[in-house]
Structures are given as C-alpha cells and as structure tokens.
Amino acid sequence: MNRRRMWSGRRPGVAIAAIISTVLTVLIVPNAVAGAAGTVPFSGNDAATGTRTVTIADITDFHGHIERGADNAAAFTLADSHNPDNMVPVSTGDLVGGSPYDSAVAKDQPTLDMAKAWGLTISAVGNHEFDRSVADFNNRIAAPANGIDWLCANVSARNKAQGGKLSNVKDYAIRDVNGKRIGFVGALTDALGSVATPQITKDADLDERAVDAVNRVAHELKQSGKVDAVVALIHADATAAQGLGKDVDVAYTGHTHAVKFGHTDGGAPIYEAGSFGRAMAVQDLVITGSGRRAKVTVENVDLGNGTEQASPTVPGVIRVEGLDAHTTQSAWMSAGSTGESMVDRSQRMYAVAHAHAAQVGGAIVGTLAAGANFDKRIENGQEDSVGMLVADANRAMIQRTLYAGERLPVVGFSNDGSLRTGKLDLDGNGKVSVREVDSLMALQFKAAHETLTGRDLKSVLAEQFRFKEGQLRRRWIGISSNVSYRYVERDSDGDGNHPAETAFDGDHDDRAVDIEDLTIDGKPVDDDDLVIVASNSYLLQGGDDYHAFRSGTNYGELNMSYSEPLKQYLAAHPQLAPKKMPTIGVKA
Template structure:
C-alpha cells in the first residue's frame, strides 16, 4: 500500500504508550445530534464487511500555521480506525498562501502534506498559480509523494509528453483488504479563475462530472475497486449529477461548509478552507468488486474537534493546543511523529519568513491604514492605493510620455489580506505587501479605447433581482466619471438618475446607449483622467495585473485591449516601489462613486 503512514508505520514501546493514551481519549462518535453516525464496531470478516475511513481537507492554501492541527486531526482519525484511514485533499493545497509558505514557493506546504501522510489530491485552480508547467514539474514531482488527479484534463495532456504528465485520472489504495478508487476533477469554470494561458495549458476537454462518471464507471464495472471516492474541486452544487458508481464525493473551491446528495444517492461534503475543517467518513464495505455494497457513516472524532452546522464536517482549528491532546503529546510520541514534524516545519518556515520579510519598505502617516473594506458608495482604500502604484510603475518602466492618459486598476480578488499594515505600527514590511498580494500574477499593461474603459467601469454594476449590485474595482485616483442606472423592463427605457463621482451632480442614462447593450446595468458618462475628458475613440494606457487584464474576476471588457505586455516583475513589485518612493503616506480616499438619486 502506497499510503504507508497509515499502515503500521508506528511501532515499538513509544507507539504502545501513545496508543494507550489515545484509547482513553477517543470517545464514541455517535454523539447526540449527529445524523447518520453509528458507533464504530470494527470489521466482520465472516460477512466480508470491512471499514475504511476517509479524512478530507480542501482549500488549505498553504496555511501551515494550522498544519499541526491537521496533523492532530489526521492522527485522531487514524486512531478511530487504526491503520485504515486515508487522508485526502480536494485541491488548492497550495497557492494564495500566507507569507510563511509563499516565500518558499509553497515547499513548506508540500513538506507539511508529506508529514501528514497525504498522498492523494485533486488539482485545484491555485495549483496552477505559477503556471501549468511549474505545477507539473515542481509541485507534482513524484518526490513530493502526492498522486494528483484531474480526469477532465485531456488524455493527450496527461501523456508522457504532455504538460500534465504527472497527473492521472484516478488512483487506487488497498486498505483493510478493500480496494478504494479515487477519481479527481477540476472546476469547469477554470477560465473564470485563471488566465487564458493557464486555461489553454490545462486543456480541460470534458465536463468535470462527465469525467468523474466515466472513470468511476470504468473502475467499478471492471471489478478493480470495491468503492469509489470522488474529489471534485468545484462547489458542492456542481456534484449533483454524479452517478451511482461513486460512493462519496468531496468538493471544494468555494471555501464553504456544505452537504448534499448526488443523483446516484451518494453524500457530498465540502469542508471549508484554510485547514480549519475536516470531513471524516467511514466507508463500510461488504463484498468485493461489482458486487460490493458501500454504506457511508459520518465520524465524530471528539477529542477537541468541534461540530459545524453540517453533519460530517468537523472543526479542527486549534485542535493541537486543545487540552484533550496534551496527554497524548506528553505520552512519548516519537520524535518524527506527524504532529511534531508539522510543528517543526512551521517553526522553521516562520523563522525564515520573519528574517526575509521584516525589512521595512514604507511608512504611513500617524493613524493611517489602507483597508479592503468597501461599501455601496465607495471602493476600498487599499484597492485605490494598488491602482495608483500600478499606474506609477507603468509610467516609470513602460510609458514615460504624457500624450496618452494612464489609468491604474486593481481587483479585490488579487488582494489577500484585509489591510495593508496588518499590525498597525505605521511601518509596511516586505511580508505585509507580499501577503496582501500573494498570488503569482505579473505586472501588466495594455491599451483600451475610451469606449472600452467605460465598458470596464460598467462591469462593476450588475442587476440582481431588480437591485443594482456593486463590486468595485480599485481605480487610480486620477479618474472621475458619472454613472446612471439603465431603465428596467416596464419602465419604458427611462433611466434612473446617477451621481457624478466628483461633484455629486445628477445625470440620466441615455435610453439608446443602454439599449445598445442589453446586459448593461448602468451607463458611464463624463469619464475624465487627470481632469481631461476622454472621448470614446481616445486611447488610454491601462496598468494592472496579468490576471485582470486577461479578463479575470469576470471583467471581460479588458480583453478588448491591444498592445498587451507583462513586466518581468510580480504584481506586488509596483506597490513595493510606490511605498519606497512615498514615505509617510496619508490615506487615499477612494473615488466616491455616488449613490443613485
């Protein structure tokens, strides 16, 4: 069995002592209010019934500060069914990570996963943050010990010469005498959360659910496995059409805690994010191959784990420090025990991160900070700051003239922390900037017409059940514009009033212009850059990150750009340069995009 960590790896006197303590600590898991859970009663060889336990995390995103909590949870799950537990991940194990992992290209997270004994994962979109080739050659390198699964990537791409040569449709583990097949797939919406280049390189040529059903059918009906587990990096609702050949489904991507049921009757679990939750289930398997029957029972591990609102998904945040674990940790756990190794990995990574990230690159005026919290009336101050930095960087490195106006943009999805100066000491460090901008985008630029800039601005507004919903971009502070809501059906095309972003003056949307785009929620008017009016045919240089300018975060109007180019620098570098050049920054007030009259 490849998953050696959970098959008798621990032995000797030290393990015996730990096992005795764990026996005393582990409580029956048929707690009041736990729907569908039954006490673990062991196996029944005479009837051919054996139990295999699955413990799933998803969207860990390099949060190695919780690595010991997860190591503890996996260990307690193993003690529930000794030697017969399989840990799995449903994707986004790495990417968008805290500085401690990101500064070392997430190698600490891969080391952490190895310490846990994690050998199976679906691919998530953030596994591709540094490109598909980087994923295949570095993250999916066999030396890291993980079988990465993506059944809906093309077969050609998974061939020995393909960009995903280290990826497979499925993998099989034989545990407790039963063969468990695992099949993985990646969200069909990859194009909306990754750059066009990544989407092309990944080459998803089949709907995720169709791929899972196809592979599960092959595994089950060939008699190669006794049970099938699906790992789908997509929201739980995306698994609804999975068929009867799958016995349990684990999902992810939306960072939610959810439960559902497939068309084939299998339970679906989504276990949150960032290492705070874990889904643990018993597969109670009778018979073998095509004649096998599988019953799924939720496991309540006790021992400091907490209940969530969803049966089968446990809270494990803070588990390693829980009093229930103290006796176990003092009972002579082996030096290379999974929990100790996880602690050591984090401590070493934190020490390195503190050393590399403590340099101060900028200062803020007293009482000033830049945060991500916006409102219906305003964008967020950190988004405007990043947009101003993007603008200044492109004017410094690419376009030093003044004939064409330059606008900077940023998107909320590229900003990963709630504020710039996280500890509020007025000093901005390398760590704080790189944690805010932890994704692997590049600084980029392109040219849009004034008409296309207006389309970008209009994409900040959408209708939802008749209401105007706003999702502000960060826009450089040299930009002003007015917007007016387009008329809704039944209003004879009449538009509501809008508000000038700098003067507060009312304006009415032109019915003809709104009608030109049936999906438009607003009309943009009086666009000006540096006080200069921008006509529809004027050219404007746009400065932002590579993801947004390729239409990311559902802003497709950026794709109309020409002269697209990327700088040889991460998208955090413009902010590094801006902070260094503007010491003692005062708050940038977000452009006051006004309310409807």
C-alpha cells in the same frame, strides 16, 4: 506483511503503543455517527460477512496555511486512531497557491513537505496549483519526489500523456486499505476560465465536464472490478457534484471555501470542508463484498476529544482550527511519543519556515503617515483605500517605465480578489515590510498593461454593477485616484426585468448601468479616445468576470511580480496617507 504506518509516535512492537491505541479506540468508538440520524457504534471489521471499514479524512483549499499544520496533523492522528492504519488523508485541491507569506516565500515547498509528514498522498488538482504556471505545477509541485498523486480526470488524454503539459496528472489512484481497494477520482472546476488566465486555461486543456469525467472513470473502475469503492475529489462547488451517478460512493468538493453537505443524483453524500486548514471531513466507508458486488455505506465520524462540527447544519465536517492546543489533546498526544509524531514534525516545519520568512520578509519598503492605514473597508459608498493605492502604484509604474512623455492618459486598476489581506500595515506600526506587501499580494500575477478606448473603459467601469434580486449591487474594484465618473441606471426591458438579472456570458451587453461624465486627470474622455490601463495580468485578461478588459490592444507584461509596483511606490512616497476618493456617484 502489512507494513504499519507510524502515527502520533506509535512504535510497532512496543507494548505501551498497542495499549494506547486500544484505549483511544475505545474512547472514540462511541462517537461515530451515521448521517444526521444520530449515534451508532463504529462498525469496524466483521469476519463473518467480510465487512471492512476504511476511513477517509479530507481537507480542501488549504492554501499553504502551515500555521495550522499541527492542527491538521492532530486531526489526521485522531482519524487514524479511530481506525488504526486504515485511514487515508486526502485533499480536494488548492493545497498550495494564494498562500500566506511563510509558505509562499519558499514557493510553497513547506506546505508540500508538511503534507508528506501527514502522509497525504492523494489530491485533486485545484486552480491555484497553477498559480506559477501549468509547467511549474507539472514539473515542480507534481514532481514524484513530493509523494502526491495529483488527480484531474477532465484534463485531455493528450495532455496527460508522456510529453504533455500535465504528464504528472492522473485520472485516478487506487489504495489498498484494510483488505479493500479504494479508487480516488479527481476533477477540476469547469469554470477554470473565470478563475485563471487564458494561457493557464489553454495549457490545462480541460476537454470534459468535471462530473462527466468522474462518472466515466468511476464507471470504468467499478465495472472492471478494480475497486470496491470510489471516492470523488472535485475541486468545484458542492452543487457541481450533484450530477454524479451510482458508481461514486462519496464525493468531496471544494473551491468555494464553504462548509456544505448534499447528495449526488446517485445517492452518495457530498461534503465540502471549508478552507485554510480550519475544517476536515471524516467518514468511514463500511464495505461488504468486493468489486462490482461491493456494498458501501458511508458513516460520519465524530473524532471526540472535544472536537465539534464545523457547522451545526453540516454533519461529518469537524472544526480543526486550534485542535493542537486543545487541552484534552495534551495527555494522549504526548503519551509514548518519541518526538517524531506528525504533530511534532508539523510544528517544527512551521517554526523553520516562519523563521526563514521573518528573516527575508522583515525589510521595510515604506512608511505611513501617523495614524494612517490602507484597508479594504468600504465607507460612504467609496472604494477601499488599499485597492486605490494599488491602482495608483500600477499607474505610476507604467507611466514611469513605458509611457513617460506620452500624451495618452494612464489609469490603474486592482481587483479585490488579488488583495489577500484586509489591510496593508498588518501590525499597525506605521512601517510596511516586504512580508506585508507580499502577504497582501500573494498570487503569482505579473504587472501588465494594455490600451483601451474610452468606450471600452466605460464598459469596464459598468461591469462593477449588477442587479440581484431587484437591487443594484456593486462589485468593488480598485481604481486609480485620477479617475472620476457618474453612473446612470439603465431602463428595464419590456418584461420589467433588469438586463443584469441574466448571467453575463461575454457575448452581449449585460450592464446594469451606463457610465457618463468620465474624466481622467480632470479631462473628459470621449468614446474614441485611447487610454493606457495598468493592472495585473489576471485582471487585464478578463479575470473576475471583467470581460471588457479583453477588448484591449497592445497587451504586455513587465518582468516583475504584480507586487513590485506597490513596493516601488511606497519607497518613493514616505509617510504615505490615503488620498481623497475620486468622484463616483449616481447621475441625477
């Protein structure tokens, strides 16, 4: 017997539910589209040819944004109503990690519970799934109780084997839907080393390019006749999927938080559906035949009911944000509902998580001077004030706990990517709460330190600068207020090209500038001087392409989150105001 799933409060055996489903299908059918060619009718099933239609609804880089959980539930409900009981919801990675406080404070369990309410049972592994370590992902997030098949074909076979560090990860998963067998193959970005710590990269043990792994598994599935269609889920930029071959029928990508559309070398469409639960890619796989002889056509689906494309140039990706509250949704979403629809459950889950977060995150850890705030705006070519504040807090923590009385200077750093909100005092009330600090610093890094030479420190500072399209560009990094320096643009090479126009690979000096007149606490720093550096564990291990940090010695981590130094700094400095920016300029 085909066991029907319950979506949007549909009750099997109740006449009104069948009527509602029929009416919704009629309303939505005219809105299906094929590529960018225009409107075509929903093809559905054709008994004469054996054609069946399976609908895929993909989200990516949700990052625990459970405040949009009901919006996503509404979109999944619409997608299922378009093709009742023949829709498969999937994720292309980073379902959790780097999350807002409401989910992060509970280690993203609210997100995992919400995904279960959506019926989401398939996801590619993203880099942020590893935020709390590879072991935490494998043993907790990927635990069978959460109901998700986590896919990553480019993890080494030994690591996926029993006893491996990623034993709960699979190459692929197969779903029987509408009489067809759909194979889902996942992979993680080849650039894991640039977005994760060396330990995570080592523990994940990716031993194959993402596109090669997906092609290998897709070919095996198709040639063996195990599946009638293959869906690729690659947590990497859409361009990374272009090398997929003819065994892949549709590819979903992620990681860059963009809305994109393209094609693989094998002719399949590629979709990237934004981030944070704001967009969803919805496609029909129209399948005729089976196994190696199956013919698969991909058609974009417009869910109707007031939905629109997330980008005017990207067909097949719809805007989800605000969908639950859309006025045209209210009548049909509540019709026949028992109060147990996935939308209802998502709303209740968020309310519970939000209330818990408000209770534990409301404690005040610091106060700001009247009218003061710390934010990431760049003014007059100077550092953002919140970045410098975090750097100062890192410096103070290391000075107090490890290097009190030492004569070596201490410098603090903070990378822009580790600061997840635009400003510190989110509600502008002059009081900084635990929630506001943990929202700003939502990743799972540790407070860390190491020793650099003056020469290495200059290399770190120089790595802020790159030439792009002939112009000197700066990547902003937070630097403690006791540092000043000037930079000098380096000469171009004999071909007239600047050194930084080639990609930095860590094996050669690719700086666009030289650092001069470096001082710490007003004292000049020579190349052979030793300097203590305080920051977070990710940055000091070369994160965000700051490779010069890897030259450090005496690396160590404190037994505390990277947000703890800021909490203690705020507590020790009431009525805090931004400091004057250090001198950082071009040397004449």
